[in-house]
Amino acid sequence: MLIEADKTQRESGIATWHVILNPSVLAAVQRSPLGEASGHGHMFFNLEQTLAAWQASYPETGG
Incomplete structure (x- = not known):
């Protein structure tokens, strides 16, 4: 369903x-079809990492 x-x-x-994934969940998601489809660049341990990556990906939004 998520895939x-x-x-x-x-x-x-x-x-x-995908945000706030603990290490074991992150590893499981990365090995799954969802992880393959989403790519590792959109999976993060915390909101701060996610926001930094999002701002770097979309600088035109003022990040």
Whole structure:
């Protein structure tokens, strides 16, 4: 279900960011089809890391 939603959003130009993943959950997601589809660049341990990556990805928004 999440894999299908992620794919639909990507096809619509919407990025999914996975936030506050503890190490064991992060490892499991990275090995899953969802992790393969999302890519490692959108999975983070905390909100601060996520925000920094988002700002670097979208500098035109004032990040």
